[in-house]
Amino acid sequence: MKSAVTTVVSAADAAGRFPSMSDFESVKGSFDRAKARLEAAEKLASCLDKFTNLAVDAVYQNGSYEQANKDKCVRDIHHYLRLINYCLVTGGTGPLDEWGISGMREIIRIQLLPTAAYIEAFIFIRDEIKINDVMSQQAETEFKGLLDYLINALA
Amino acid sequence: MLDAFSRTVVAADAKGAAIGSEDLSDLRKYVADANKRIDATLAITQNVSCIAADAVAGIVCENTGLTQPGGHCYPTRRMAACLRDGEIILRYVSYALLAGDPSVLQDRCLNGLKETYLALGVPTSNAIRAVEIMKIATVAIMTETNTGRKMFKGINSGSGAQCQDIAAEAASYFDLVIEALS
Numbered sequence: 001m002k003s004a005v006t007t008v009v010s011a012a013d014a015a016g017r018f019p020s021m022s023d024f025e026s027v028k029g030s031f032d033r034a035k036a037r038l039e040a041a042e043k044l045a046s047c048l049d050k051f052t053n054l055a056v057d058a059v060y061q062n063g064s065y066e067q068a069n070k071d072k073c074v075r076d077i078h079h080y081l082r083l084i085n086y087c088l089v090t091g092g093t094g095p096l097d098e099w100g101i102s103g104m105r106e107i108i109r110i111q112l113l114p115t116a117a118y119i120e121a122f123i124f125i126r127d128e129i130k131i132n133d134v135m136s137q138q139a140e141t142e143f144k145g146l147l148d149y150l151i152n153a154l155a
Numbered sequence: 156m157l158d159a160f161s162r163t164v165v166a167a168d169a170k171g172a173a174i175g176s177e178d179l180s181d182l183r184k185y186v187a188d189a190n191k192r193i194d195a196t197l198a199i200t201q202n203v204s205c206i207a208a209d210a211v212a213g214i215v216c217e218n219t220g221l222t223q224p225g226g227h228c229y230p231t232r233r234m235a236a237c238l239r240d241g242e243i244i245l246r247y248v249s250y251a252l253l254a255g256d257p258s259v260l261q262d263r264c265l266n267g268l269k270e271t272y273l274a275l276g277v278p279t280s281n282a283i284r285a286v287e288i289m290k291i292a293t294v295a296i297m298t299e300t301n302t303g304r305k306m307f308k309g310i311n312s313g314s315g316a317q318c319q320d321i322a323a324e325a326a327s328y329f330d331l332v333i334e335a336l337s
Contacts, residue, residue: 001164001165005255006254018246019253024193038179038182042174042179086167090158
């Protein structure tokens, strides 16, 4: 699983050397950002259901998508937000890449689900929900960065 | 390969749950102890040859037959292999210590190590003793309880006494090596 520390260790191991001063600095750099990340993860975990429901309700309200898919959409949005929660904890995009994005297009297509609904839901979470009310500015930046990453992967 | 963060993620994913407050407290401690952890790792990386050489010298002194003709550290080529392996084990222990998780040590160093040693005719009892000596030396250097001069320069000066917890963690990684060879 890719994270700041495992990336450094893999590189050191491939070269057969001990962790160097620059390795320590890069690990330290990721720890300095960790406080905001962990806060974002914690707050997101507590608002996971709320965010999911707000977003899916908003997307399915205007009737442009089949209501029959709504439950599946709720399940998947919840799943992706959980993976974002994991990414916030690891400090890398590893969980999303490995468990969410690879093979995702194929799965969504085979279930005949509209990808656009997912993208709209995540854009709604990013732009419409007042994330500021639940987490600090830095935490919000970390969270939105990952939302952007996921939206780009889905688009 | 996992670290303290991804270990939590894998455990949470198995339950299908998001990571909430209670799971994050350990990680917050890991982040708060980052400087100590880096210092403790520096204690290893700055003393690798010393720790490995001490351990090999130790097993030879305790069992002088090793360097005699027919012994397992005779000729020097085999003694050199012994020193090399000591350094490799220290390298993986330093990775595990930095990551806060033993998976890198398990997957990339210990997996199949005993079988390799048996196949090559390396006596595991001596190897285990060498690892024990490395463990004792590493912990002493890390916590600055070694006799004589301070052996490492960390990014926090005088942090040896604060490295107690991390040194215990390092000792547990050496114990894994011993367990794998027993």
